[in-house]
Amino acid sequence: DIFDGQVKAFFTGKSLGADRDKISKVLSIDKDDIYLPLQKHSDIVWLLNSDRTPVTADAVITQAKGILIGVQVADCVPALLHDKKTSVVGAVHAGWKGTSLQIMKKAILFLVEQFDSDPHDINVAFGPSIRGNCYAVGTEVKDAVLKATGPGDYVISRGGKFCMDLSSANMLQALSAGIPLKNIWRSHECTFCNPRDFHSYRYHKDYAGRQGGFIGIF
Numbered sequence: 534d535i536f537d538g539q540v541k542a543f544f545t546g547k548s549l550g551a552d553r554d555k556i557s558k559v560l561s562i563d564k565d566d567i568y569l570p571l572q573k574h575s576d577i578v579w580l581l582n583s584d585r586t587p588v589t590a591d592a593v594i595t596q597a598k599g600i601l602i603g604v605q606v607a608d609c610v611p612a613l614l615h616d617k618k619t620s621v622v623g624a625v626h627a628g629w630k631g632t633s634l635q636i637m638k639k640a641i642l643f644l645v646e647q648f649d650s651d652p653h654d655i656n657v658a659f660g661p662s663i664r665g666n667c668y669a670v671g672t673e674v675k676d677a678v679l680k681a682t683g684p685g686d687y688v689i690s691r692g693g694k695f696c697m698d699l700s701s702a703n704m705l706q707a708l709s710a711g712i713p714l715k716n717i718w719r720s721h722e723c724t725f726c727n728p729r730d731f732h733s734y735r736y737h738k739d740y741a742g743r744q745g746g747f748i749g750i751f
Contacts, residue, residue, distance in 0.1 A: 540622065541601065542613050542748040544660035544720065546730045551605040551745040560601070567601045567747075568593065572626050576634035578643045591631050592640040594623040596648070601749035607732040608663040608724050610699050611746030612637060612707075616644055618654040622748045627703050629670065633677035637703045641710040652711030657718070660746045661731055664723035665689060665698045668735070678702055683709070 541560070549555050557564040570579055570590040579590035581602060593602045596619070604611050604626035614623035625631075625640045641657075644650035666689060675688060675695045687701035704717060724731040732742040 539598075539620075539750050540615050540748065541751055542615065542622075542658065542746075544611060544613075544658075544746045545744045546661070547732060547742070547744065549744070550732065551603065551743040556601070556747065562599075562601060562751075566599060566749075567603065568595075569603050569605060569745075572605060574626075574628050574630035576631065576636045576639055578636075578640050580643075580647065591627070591636055592623060592625040592643070594621060594640065594643055594647075596621045596750075598750045601747050603745045603747035605743040605745045606660070606662065606724075607734040607737075607741040607743050608668075610662040610703050611660040611744075612640075612703060613658045613660070613746050613748045614640060614644065615656045615748065616648065616650045616654050617656065619644075619648045619650055620750055621648050621650065622750055624746055624748055627699065629674050629678055629697070629699060632699055632702050632706070633674075633681045635681050635706060637706040638710045641707060641712060645711075653713055653716070655712055656716045657707050657712055658746075659700050659703060659717070659719040661720045661722040661724050661727075661744075662700050663725045663733065663735060664700060664721070666691075666696050667723055667725040668697050668699065670695050670697050682706055 581595040609628035612625040
């Protein structure tokens with residue numbers, strides 16, 4: 534559990550994955566009360582109300598109680614948001630494409646604009662993802678994320694090649710949206726380094742499953 538009180542927030546590994554049946558049994562909640570969007574590496578932020586039909590989005594925001602929202606990942610960054618004042622929660626999926634489209638920043642600004650949230654009231658948690666030296670990228674990817682995020686030590690140059698820490702890049706985007714550093718929690722586990730515990734697309738290739746990040750108000 535990451536957040537306290539009425540909020541249930543957690544990241545899964547291989548054991549639970551993103552399996553709604555397993556998660557519903559462990560948490561004793563109805564499978565239909567677990568919502569996963571159709572992820573397309575977009576910058577779409579979806580406000581979930583009473584209609585549970587899955588839509589294309591890579592961030593889901595809700596103020597509805599009794600529903601668990603989540604995102605699926607296998608190296609990408611799962612992030613969870615909670616505004617303790619307005620009781621709004623969010624789940625964000627940020628791969629390199631989403632990061633280059635500022636999905637993290639847009640999800641936070643969505644709370645500010647739609648719910649009048651103060652960034653100082655928003656807690657952010659980043660789950661396990663591929664980290665640092667394990668994530669080699671090309672110049673195009675490096676340039677796209679740099680343009681969206683600004684300079685930072687999340688880019689590692691190694692003999693003319695580049696590695697990138699997407700968790701650090703997304704943390705910088707959260708900070709640039711006004712989230713205080715003390716409100717941010719980050720897992721330091723690398724999905725590629727821990728293939729026994731986590732699904733990793735870079736490690737398992739097309740055989741990779743998915744784990745996730747989930748949050749809800751109960």
